[in-house]
Amino acid sequence: MQLVKYFNQFMKDTVNLNQSRINILDQKAITIDNFINNSDTFKANYKDLFSQGSYKHETIIKPPKSNKEFDADLLLELETFSEWESNPSEYINELYKIFKSSDRYKNIVIKNTRCVTLNYSGDFHIDIVPLVKRSGSYYIINKSDNVFEKTNPIEYTAWLMDKHRHSRYQLKKIIRLFKYMRDIKQTFTSKSILLNTMLASQVNTYDTDSDYSNLPTAFKTIINRLNDYLQTNYFMPHIYNPTMPEEDFMRNWTQDQYSNFRDKIKSLTEKTNEAYNEEDQKKSIKTWRKVFGDKFPDFERSAKLESVDENYTEEEEFPDNKFSNVSLDYNLKISCTVKGQAGFRDMLLQYVQVLFAQKKLEFNVDSTDVPEPYEIWWKVKNEGHAAKMAGQLRGSIFKGNKSHIEPTKFKGAHYVECYIVKDNICVAMDRIDVPIEIANKKYTPI
Template identity: 30%
Template sequence: MTARVREFNAFLRDYVNLNQGRVNTLQSRVSSLDTFLGDDSSLSDLVVDDLIPQGSFAHKTIIRPYTGNDFDADVLLPMEEQQDWEPKKYTVELQKALEASSRYRAKTTLGKRCVTIDYADDFHIDVVPFITRADGSSYITHRIDNEWIRQDPVALTEWIEQSSRVTSGHLIRAIRLVKYLRDRTSLNVASVVLTAMLTERVHSFAGVDEYQNVATTLVALVEDLHDYIGPMTSAPWIDDRIGQNLADRLTHTGFLNLQSQLKTWARKMRTALDAPADESIERWQEVFGDKFGASTSAELALAAAAAPLETYEKREAPGEQSLERDHHIPVRLDPRARFRLIGRMSATRRAAGRYRPMSATGNHVPIGRSLSFTIEGCTVAPPYDVYWKVRNAGAEAVERSNLRGEIVKGGDKMTEHSSYAGNHWVQAWVVKNGVAVATDLQDVTIVSN
């Protein structure tokens, strides 16, 4: 088995992932939109909380657009229910509020469920009114049918985030790779359907060793999904996490085409993963094309040297500590020892006093928030010790020489503050009798204003 970790990382970086400049622009535009709608628009008094990322934006599965296509971000606008408004009025009033601003005038399109804002740089933002009604359930609206639609995209985002942790984050990379393949075929499967189907194949039971890297995770999920739907004559129920069926968005022809593609992908991916080292790149090129692994070592070194800044995302930073190397605590994870590291962020003045789990927004956190991280659901019997690491990444962290990465002993809770943009994370270990038996990691994507 040859994992080709370096080649997968380079392929994702250079051909699959949305490049960081576009990510920064997207996050900045969403932040500006959030400020306008919450503070400066005719709807400000009705806005009850921050914009909530949903879909590929929240799940971090946006990929580089295929030739001729732009990319988009979906956000929910939490609004207070108005007793005298019909469902269709929410999107109509939202467009009026946006068109009243010189920044958004003549950039909006009124859709069935959203208002689309088109930007000049090949992307658009879909803004969806999101209302928690008197029954305590959350809804979006359908303007044409003038009806309420029960939805809870936050529950879906939290489920995907939790499943991604089981795979050490490789689930998200695998989904991006499958979306890359989808875009280069005639396959017509919505991103949310594909994402949910792959996420359902993640197994959290003890002993799973299929998620060691991107390659093994990708093959495991694609093979499992092929085995699951291969014998079926119609699409299975795909739970949206509130008991509704996402498969309603998949046509029968689309399902049959997905079955066929999965059979081909599973066969080719297994051959590539099991191939000898001297054949594996060629086998992976049969899956992804000639761009996979095309860069030579010299070209990779040249690209690294030409990069404007090493941001140390998911790589060991200068001075970063290791539990074993620097604290002499062996790490022997026990599958029976588990806990969840839960990150929460303080609310805006629009939702005063309420901390919200970061997972509800795909771990996107605005600058200037108080953050709390707690050990919850720990199966390790006390007494035990907890060790914490806070790791910054990104251009601002490098420029300020504040990548951090020290490991400190603490309690079951710690607090931080979101100070500057970047893809950061917090990791905790539970140490019992001098041995680290459980660990978990919380991603924190701080978004610039």
């Protein structure tokens, strides 16, 4: 059985990092950004500070009890210092110095090979990685070898997010589930970027909604494809960075580690298929617990989970049912402008810290490479108790144009999707999550 509600509860209660901890992390990052930007050493060369890795990809999970801290990566983009060109380790050394000279940070800063780490003991640590652009490419610094190392974090994130889009926005959750099995169950070992790449590589541009119709179905789709790939490769293959082919993510694995991973995925795939296809609910739950461990909801909790999903509505439509086919062969980028936010000028949603109700949101098609003529369709899905009580969960797909305006009525984690349709085939889509708050606490979607 698919047990969608069980999976959702498992993600909420066990796998996903608490939103309160993410909020604290966000505030720390803002403070660090201001500190570096105002420092005498870096303010003239400062360009940006932005999240990277699992923080950027939204794949951080609750850490195991034996190690309650989690980590987050920040990339510090700088203009090059000409005086450090022959001695790149100075990027790390000087960054360490400004934190060490600060009363706020002096007791929590650590100097590492490629970053400076701020250790908020008992909660999380933040790795700050200097990043510079030289001759059109990005580089980080290896302090130990005193060299620049080529990297491509922005392109890799774009590749991963494109795969996430083609997975009907299930990939991030699947990555979290695999990281849970790795970190909590300790079923296998793998660096996160290698694991992310292997999982994302199983997503195809020609996939249909039925491959990812819900989380258990998406998990089954990906783990079966991964297992098929691994079983055809007895000897450890190369897994190259999809946006920088000279980098092999397998370089730190041994054949024994690969073989263990291959065997574990085979076993997990067999259990997944058994649990998914089992028609008896109690037996299905028991087998899913063999996949994810005893934190997966058990049969005794079924009464609570079998209650009606508060976000379900018969009105909701999906593109694979609305149109004759879904083939996402083109690109689409939409944006959202917040209008009427008290005390602020109109601004893009991505720059708004807290979005309140009773405002207007203007969604716009910024760009698409779909050749004309085509049609533009929109979907607005409200979620949460307030929207349900008002009978406004919505979710229908309707024809529109390049601009669509919506009011912010209800607190909750809502989303808007846009589809480009050509000859009754959905050929491009994009999505924006819209977290709306009424009081002072921001509500962010899972």
